[in-house]
Amino acid sequence: MAPSARPSKAFVKEEKKxxxxxxxxxxxxxxxxxxMRIIYYSRTFLSIVxxxxxxxxxxxxxxxxxxxxxxxxxxxxxxxxxxxxxxFSYFDSWQRITVDGITAGFMSFVLFWTFAYDIVHIF
Amino acid sequence: xxxxxADFLIGVVGAIVLAHAAYATIIYRSELKIKEEExxxxxxxxxxxxxxxxGLCFWAALRVPGTFLPILPDSKENRVVMLHSNLDFMxxxxxxxxxxxxxxxxx
Numbered sequence: 001m002a003p004s005a006r007p008s009k010a011f012v013k014e015e016k017k018x019x020x021x022x023x024x025x026x027x028x029x030x031x032x033x034x035x036m037r038i039i040y041y042s043r044t045f046l047s048i049v050x051x052x053x054x055x056x057x058x059x060x061x062x063x064x065x066x067x068x069x070x071x072x073x074x075x076x077x078x079x080x081x082x083x084x085x086x087x088f089s090y091f092d093s094w095q096r097i098t099v100d101g102i103t104a105g106f107m108s109f110v111l112f113w114t115f116a117y118d119i120v121h122i123f
Numbered sequence: 124x125x126x127x128x129a130d131f132l133i134g135v136v137g138a139i140v141l142a143h144a145a146y147a148t149i150i151y152r153s154e155l156k157i158k159e160e161e162x163x164x165x166x167x168x169x170x171x172x173x174x175x176x177x178g179l180c181f182w183a184a185l186r187v188p189g190t191f192l193p194i195l196p197d198s199k200e201n202r203v204v205m206l207h208s209n210l211d212f213m214x215x216x217x218x219x220x221x222x223x224x225x226x227x228x229x230x
Contacts, residue, residue, distance in 0.1 A: 004133075012139075025195065026196055026222075027194040027195070027196075028192075028193075028194050028195075028196060028201060031192040031193065031194045031201075032194050034189075034190060034191075034192050035191050035194070037188070038188040038191065041188040042184045042188055044186055045134075045180070045183075045184045046180065046181065049138075049141065049162045049176075049177065049180045050135070051149055052141055052145070053141065053173055053177060054175075055145075056141070056144055056145045056148050056165070056169070056173060057165060057170075057173065058148075058162065058164075058165065074181065075181075075184075078181060078184075078185045079185070081220075082185055082191065083191055089193050089194065089195055089198060090191040090192070090193060091193060091194070092194065100182075116145065117147075119150050120143070120145050120149055120151065121148075121162070122150070
């Protein structure tokens, strides 16, 4: 195959280092942290409320854990609604609103669940 | 100043309703103990109160911590519209010149 004539340098798109910058957008770090702190507060408060609800209703074992995951799903939906479903202008990935903070709230949930269950059903 | 806003009060009301639901369940259980019946499920009134308190607490939890701030640097709320009067420590010769300029620039 005959080599094609090499076009002049003005028309060849060379790989410049600045092209990489297009792939990693710059975020305002303090706003990212601010948003994550809001999610964390919301999830913690609703974990505590969810724990008391599970205790009052007398849920035990599987249904209690199910209650926690349902509440966390609703919180994720609520956060998505709060951003008016324009998630990527407030967060940098899906994980922030779906997964972040669930483990942290779980301990509070179990604590208040045990607490409320004992107060309402045992003592 | 409105530091204790309406949303915070809604959260407090939600917590009070939940506490009342817990109290009603305790009373219900003591009645069941007198009648020697098994506890299956709290009465309908308690279920309604728990649902109402969940709704109020959800509203408060999503409103009280504050609004989200946009993270992209070229959004409307993140515009730098004023500079300090002392420019001695402001550097303009930084790596920002490598960013391709946005084609729609609002002035």
